[in-house]
Each structure stands twice: as structure tokens, then as C-alpha cells.
Amino acid sequence: MHYVTVEGLTKSYGAAPLFENISFHIEEGDKIALVALNGTGKSTLLRILCGKEVPDSGKSWIHKDVTVVMLEQQADFNPNKSVLENIFNYSHPILQAIKNYELLTDDNQEPDLDKLTDAIARMDELNAWHFDSKVKQILGKLNIHQLDQPVGSLSGGQQKRVALAKVLIDIGFEHTHTLLIMDEPTNHLDVSMIEWLENYLDQERVTLLLVTHDRYFLDSVCNEIMEIDRQQLFIYKGNYENYLEKKAAREEMDKSSTEKARNQYRKELEWMRKQPKARTTKSKSRIDAFYDVEKRASQRLEQQQLELNVKMTRLGGKILELKKVYKSFGDLHILKGFDYTFKKGERIGVVGKNGVGKSTFLNMLMGLEPADSGKINVGETVVFGNYSQQGLIVKEDMRVIEFVKNIAEHFPLADGTKVSAAQFLQLFLFTPEKQYTFISKLSGGEKRRLFLLSLLFRNPNFLILDEPTNDLDLPTLSILEDFLLNYQGCILIVSHDRYFMDKLVDHLFVFEGDGVVRDFPGNYTQYREWEKDQDKIKEMPAPVAAAAPTATAAPVAAPLAPQKKMSFKEKRELELLEKDIADLEAEKKGIDAKMSAGDLPYEQLEPLTRRIGEVIQLLDEKSMRWLELSE
Numbered sequence: 001m002h003y004v005t006v007e008g009l010t011k012s013y014g015a016a017p018l019f020e021n022i023s024f025h026i027e028e029g030d031k032i033a034l035v036a037l038n039g040t041g042k043s044t045l046l047r048i049l050c051g052k053e054v055p056d057s058g059k060s061w062i063h064k065d066v067t068v069v070m071l072e073q074q075a076d077f078n079p080n081k082s083v084l085e086n087i088f089n090y091s092h093p094i095l096q097a098i099k100n101y102e103l104l105t106d107d108n109q110e111p112d113l114d115k116l117t118d119a120i121a122r123m124d125e126l127n128a129w130h131f132d133s134k135v136k137q138i139l140g141k142l143n144i145h146q147l148d149q150p151v152g153s154l155s156g157g158q159q160k161r162v163a164l165a166k167v168l169i170d171i172g173f174e175h176t177h178t179l180l181i182m183d184e185p186t187n188h189l190d191v192s193m194i195e196w197l198e199n200y201l202d203q204e205r206v207t208l209l210l211v212t213h214d215r216y217f218l219d220s221v222c223n224e225i226m227e228i229d230r231q232q233l234f235i236y237k238g239n240y241e242n243y244l245e246k247k248a249a250r251e252e253m254d255k256s257s258t259e260k261a262r263n264q265y266r267k268e269l270e271w272m273r274k275q276p277k278a279r280t281t282k283s284k285s286r287i288d289a290f291y292d293v294e295k296r297a298s299q300r301l302e303q304q305q306l307e308l309n310v311k312m313t314r315l316g317g318k319i320l321e322l323k324k325v326y327k328s329f330g331d332l333h334i335l336k337g338f339d340y341t342f343k344k345g346e347r348i349g350v351v352g353k354n355g356v357g358k359s360t361f362l363n364m365l366m367g368l369e370p371a372d373s374g375k376i377n378v379g380e381t382v383v384f385g386n387y388s389q390q391g392l393i394v395k396e397d398m399r400v401i402e403f404v405k406n407i408a409e410h411f412p413l414a415d416g417t418k419v420s421a422a423q424f425l426q427l428f429l430f431t432p433e434k435q436y437t438f439i440s441k442l443s444g445g446e447k448r449r450l451f452l453l454s455l456l457f458r459n460p461n462f463l464i465l466d467e468p469t470n471d472l473d474l475p476t477l478s479i480l481e482d483f484l485l486n487y488q489g490c491i492l493i494v495s496h497d498r499y500f501m502d503k504l505v506d507h508l509f510v511f512e513g514d515g516v517v518r519d520f521p522g523n524y525t526q527y528r529e530w531e532k533d534q535d536k537i538k539e540m541p542a543p544v545a546a547a548a549p550t551a552t553a554a555p556v557a558a559p560l561a562p563q564k565k566m567s568f569k570e571k572r573e574l575e576l577l578e579k580d581i582a583d584l585e586a587e588k589k590g591i592d593a594k595m596s597a598g599d600l601p602y603e604q605l606e607p608l609t610r611r612i613g614e615v616i617q618l619l620d621e622k623s624m625r626w627l628e629l630s631e
Contacts, residue, residue, distance in 0.1 A: 001028040003066050003179055003207055009058035011044055018044055022233035024226060031208040033218045036228035037429055038445025038473045042211045046181050069170050070181040075163035079152025086151050087166045097122045098132050129576045133625055138168050141196045157188035171206060182210040186217055187470050190354050191496050213469055213477060215240050215499040315344060315461045315489055316381035325374035334360055336515030342490055349501045349524060350494045352511030358494045362464050385460025387452060387468050396440035400430060400450060403439060407457050428453045429475060445471045461489035469497040498524050577626045588615045
């Protein structure tokens with residue numbers, strides 16, 4: 001089914017267009033990633049498709065049966081309402097039935113039996129139990145538990161997770177045909193959540209258009225990449241690796257074409273200068289062609305590789321030493337007797353679930369947060385470069401070039417030469433026109449890029465990067481990676497971007513919770529593989545103990561762990577799951593019998609094939625939930 005058609009779309013802010021005369025189509029089942037430099041119109045294009053912005057020219061057509069659901073970077077919630085009220089904020093009958101049931105079966109209160117009976121009857125009537133199970137799965141995986149908490153009291157990251165949960169729940173209750181648009185869905189998610197979201201979107205039969213900087217996520221979820229480059233749209237079928245190969249080939253052709261245009265331009269320019277004022281009609285057509293050649297010849301091919309031999313501030317023998325460091329906030333233990341001595345050129349990744357104290361650990365190293373006990377000794381030659389999540393704090397009525405020149409006019413290189421502030425800005429993809437833009441006019445991603453640039457321009461020798469990849473575009477990430485690979489100082493990185501971590505770090509500090517920090521020798525992917533192996537070992541049955549030598553020896557019973565009592569809601573869910581699993585098994589058996597008969601026409605076979613896939617997936621989900629409750 002045809003979902004979206006975009007023809008000749010143009011949008012400008014100021015003199016230069018973000019994109020010009022772009023066209024594309026979206027078909028049912030497409031999973032498309034949109035990539036481009038920050039500030040070149042990715043979010044604007046998504047908002048145009050949702051009807052939240054209007055193009056300058058061109059048109060976008062969406063099929064009348066398609067519902068568009070969008071996850072924006074900034075969630076639009078009522079801060080005074082609870083998480084539950086914000087998630088279930090419109091009057092779909094199934095959503096309202098689940099909302100009423102969840103409110104009545106809250107573990108913190110005894111349910112009104114009459115109301116509960118009515119709520120269960122309504123759930124039965126609407127066959128809403130499958131959807132309720134799906135809601136629980138989404139909320140649980142995104143670590144959203146306190147549903148009665150006002151959204152205004154949540155952190156930015158928690159609000160982003162609530163917004164993501166709302167969108168995923170919405171697409172389950174919308175019409176059959178839904179276009180899901182997501183702007184940076186992996187921001188503020190830890191890696192286990194990102195991996196779950198990958199699997200969820202991969203399994204769901206959803207049509208998807210997303211903006212993301214997470215290359216593993218993009219590679220796992222998407223089968224097509226659209227790129228906005230120099231105001232034009234380029235489409236690449238396939239994965240991220242294929243996109244890189246095809247893009248490199250296109251840029252090589254563009255370079256060759258531009259060189260030819262420049263040679264032709266020189267000849268045409270000479271002819272133009274020789275022409276008399278009174279020109280013939282034939283000359284006029286050649287003049288028109290001249291301006292076309294001039295436009296092609298003046299194209300700039302953005303160089304997205306950064307090769308700087310940095311003159312780094314000298315780093316002495318003593319760098320950073322931690323001895324028996326303890327830190328906690330009430331019952332939350334962050335460090336318990338942590339010992340470590342940093343060496344020159346170390347590249348360490350810091351990983352762990354949200355809320356275990358990773359950012360606090362970084363602040364302690366820089367002296368911004370005191371330790372409860374122990375010693376943190378910093379070498380005299382250490383110059384920290386702190387890329388924090390707070391971002392750029394600066395007067396926004398200042399131009400980009402003025403901001404950088406206030407730090408220094410030139411950036412020194414190891415060979416004794418210097419790069420000017422303007423040249424350094426260009427290396428980080430700020431064009432001469434952009435350099436004279438006011439900071440207030442920059443996009444969120446461009447401000448992050450400027451913050452990163454200003455940090456590196458100060459020549460630190462110990463970089464501390466807290467979520468550096470959030471809101472950065474793929475070209476800028478490529479530049480940052482190249483810079484850091486050539487960087488001679490120490491690097492400490494907190495990031496949920498697995499691709500970024502795998503490329504840069506030598507080993508990991510894994511914050512396992514309760515003050516335990518594991519020093520893992522390897523990158524993030526290696527750590528995840530090791531972690532999965534450990535989980536398999538834990539799941540293996542314990543070896544059977546040898547028989548006692550004498551019959552009279554009475555076995556000593558091991559103390560049983562206290563079992564959590566099932567709530568009323570969980571008992572009810574377990575009963576319904578048993579019934580649902582039996583019904584699904586019977587349906588699967590019936591479909592198998594029909595399909596194996598071999599006499600069905602294609603128009604009957606196709607929906608049966610589709611349905612048996614859905615039945616198998618439902619059986620897996622419900623069986624897993626049944627096991628969880630049974631335990």
C-alpha cells in the first residue's frame with residue numbers, strides 16, 4: 001500500500017533553503033532512516049509530514065487510511081497530570097478500559113470489587129487483555145513504574161522514555177495502517193532499552209521514518225537511508241555499510257563533475273569577456289548555459305575528514321590516581337573503595353544503567369563533587385576538557401565566529417603551524433555563512449557541535465565526554481571519531497552509542513550497582529557477549545549433589561527464599577494467559593491443517609500465512625509472560 005508521496009518540497013529559514021525541490025515515496029513496510037548535518041532540515045521535514053509545519057512550495061500527500069504518529073525530541077506533556085493520564089490521554093475505548101483497570105488494580109490500594117468486576121467485564125468485552133499485556137511489556141522495558149507520579153516531577157530523560165512508551169502504545173491501538181515517525185528515539189535510553197527497542201521495531205509490522213545517530217540501531221532496524229545533502233535528497237536502499245559505499249561513490253562522481261564544470265567555466269568565462277554588448281539569440285542561449293555551468297563549478301564539496309596533528313598540552317608522569325574512594329547518596333552506593341591509576345593515552349568507556357552514578361563519578365574526578373572518603377590525586381599537568389550533558393552555556397546574541405575567537409584566534413598544531421578560528425570551524429562543518437550566524441539561530445545539534453569544537457579548541461589533555469553523541473549528526477560523529485582516534489591524551493567516555501564506544505575504547509568501567517565497578521578488558525560489544533554468556537551459565541541447572549553415604553543421614557533442607565505474593569491483578573492475568581495460550585495453540589493447529597492440505601488458492605493462503613506469523617509471535621509473548629508470573 002502506498003503511504004506517502006512528497007513532490008517538489010522546499011523549505012527555507014532566512015535566505016538559504018534547508019532543502020529544495022525534494023521528492024520521495026514511502027510504501028507500507030518501509031523502514032527509513034533520515035540522515036543529514038544538524039541544521040539542514042531533518043526535524044523540519046518530519047514536522048511537515050505530520051502537518052505541524054507548512055512548506056514554502058511543493059506538496060506532501062498521505063493516504064487517507066494512514067494514521068501518522070510522531071515521537072518528537074521535546075515531549076509535549078501536561079506537567080500537572082500523572083504519567084498514566086498523559087499516556088492514555090485520548091478516548092480510544094480499549095485504552096480507556098485498560099486505564100480504568102490499571103487504576104483499580106494499583107498495588108497500593110484495595111480495589112472496589114463492584115467497579116473491578118465492571119472493569120474486568122469491559123476488558124473481556126473489548127478483548128483488551130492482549131493489549132494490556134503489551135502495555136505492561138513496554139512500560140516495564142522502559143523502566144516506567146510509578147504511573148501516578150506527575151510528569152512535571154520527572155527528569156528530561158524520564159520524560160523522553162514516557163513519550164516513547166506513549167508512542168509505542170498508541171501505534172498498537174491506532175488504525176491498521178500507521179506511519180511511525182521518530183526523532184532521535186534512542187536519546188536517554190540505556191543500552192538494554194535500545195536493544196529491546198531494536199527487536200520491538202524489527203518484529204512489529206510498522207512503517208517507520210526515523211532520525212537517529214545510533215549506527216547499530218539504524219543498521220538493525222532500517223532497510224533504506226535518505227540523506228539531505230546540499231539541499232538535495234539522495235536515497236540509498238540497504239544498510240548503513242551500503243550507504244557509506246554508495247555515498248563515497250557519489251561524492252567521487254560529484255568531485256569529477258565539479259572539476260569538469262570548472263574547466264568549462266574558465267573557457268566560458270573567457271568567451272563571455274570577449275563578447276560585444278549587442279549579442280545574437282544564439283549567444284543568449286550560450287550565456288544561459290554559462291550561468292548553469294557557473295553554478296555547478298562553484299559547488300563546494302564538504303570535506304568531512306579531520307586530519308589534525310594536535311599540539312596537545314604536555315601530560316606529565318602523574319595523571320590521575322584514586323585510592324579507596326567511597327561515595328554514596330543515602331542508600332544509593334556509587335563507589336565502595338574504588339582504586340585506579342590512569343596511564344597515558346588510556347581510552348576508557350563508562351557504562352551502566354541510568355541512575356547508578358556515572359555522571360557523579362566524572363564530576364568527582366574533576367573536583368566538582370567531593371568523595372565521602374579516600375583520595376583523588378590529580379597530576380599538576382592535567383588539563384580537563386569536560387563535555388557535559390548540560391551543553392553550551394553562553395550569551396546567544398553572539399555570532400559563532402566571535403564565540404570561538406573569544407577563546408583564541410588560532411589553534412596550534414604539532415608541526416608549529418596554526419589553524420585559524422575560521423578554518424577550525426570549517427573543519428567542523430560550519431560554513432563561512434554559518435560562522436556569522438547568531439548562536440540563538442543554531443539548531444540543538446549545531447549548538448552541541450559548537451560546544452564540542454570550543455572544548456577541543458582549548459587543547460585539553462584529559463577529555464571527559466558525558467554522552468557526546470546525543471543530538472550530533474552522523475557526519476559530525478565521524479569527524480569526532482577521527483579526531484579522538486588521533487588524540488594522544490587520556491579519554492573517559494560515558495555513552496550509550498555502541499558503535500562509538502566499540503571504535504574508541506580499550507576497556508570499560510562497568511557500574512554494576514551498589515558501588516561495584518568492574519574493569520572489563522575489551523569494548524562494549526565484547527562486554528555484552530560476555531554478559532550474555534554469564535546469563536546462560538546462571539540459567540544452567542545446578543549439578544545434582546552426590547548421594548549421602550548412609551541411609552540414616554537426614555537431608556538438610558535449604559532455606560527457601562521468601563516468595564513474592566501474587567497480587568489480584570497478576571492472578572487474574574495468569575488465568576487469562578492460560579486460556580489465551582490454549583486458544584492460540586488451537587488456532588495454530590487449525591491453520592497448519594488448512595495450509596498443509598495444499599488445495600488453497602493464493603488469495604486465501606496469503607492471509608493465513610500472515611496470521612500464523614502473528615499467532616506464533618503472540619504465543620511467544622504470552623508464554624514468556626506466563627513463565628514470569630508462574631515463577
